[in-house]
Amino acid sequence: MFEGTLRLFLIWLAAALFMVPVSLAVAQDADGLGDLKLPGISSYAPPKSEIPLASGSSGAITLSAQLTDKGADITRGIVWRVFKPEPTGDGKLPMVASAHGGSAVFQLEPGSYLVHASYG
Structure with a gap:
């Protein structure tokens, strides 16, 4: 009984170890961005006044x-x-x-x- 369970575990472990490099290689080759079109950088809102935000010495x-x-x-x-x-x-x-x-x-x-x- 123990030998059959051990053999099944070793087969499963070997299969899992062979799948790890394949999944890593596929993840590196995947280009998830494709033809993604991004808008340009929008302008930011200028400050409302010339008064500095921090006033005082501390x-x-x-x-x-x-x-x-x-x-x-x-x-x-x-x-x-x-x-x-x-x-x-x-x-x-x-x-x-x-x-x-x-x-x-x-x-x-x-x-x-x-x-x-x-x-x-």
Whole structure:
């Protein structure tokens, strides 16, 4: 009984292994776009006023994390790190703020930042 089951399993395994390269080759040759016609890039809406969006010397940003779109905020175990996007002379991004716990509020000067969040 065991030998028959083992033999059937080995035949099934060999067939499956032979099918994997065939399916990969077919996936690489498939051209799903065909004769797709895309519209040109549309123009963007210009700003409504000349007033800068960020005013003042600093602003508050609140960061929070959820596991799902409608889930509750994670209240502990999050590490937030905020970096400036331009590297320094040693090639590293300068960290301007960090926090541990759940949600965090940072006072940052207007500009672009990279935010890294880790859990655990």
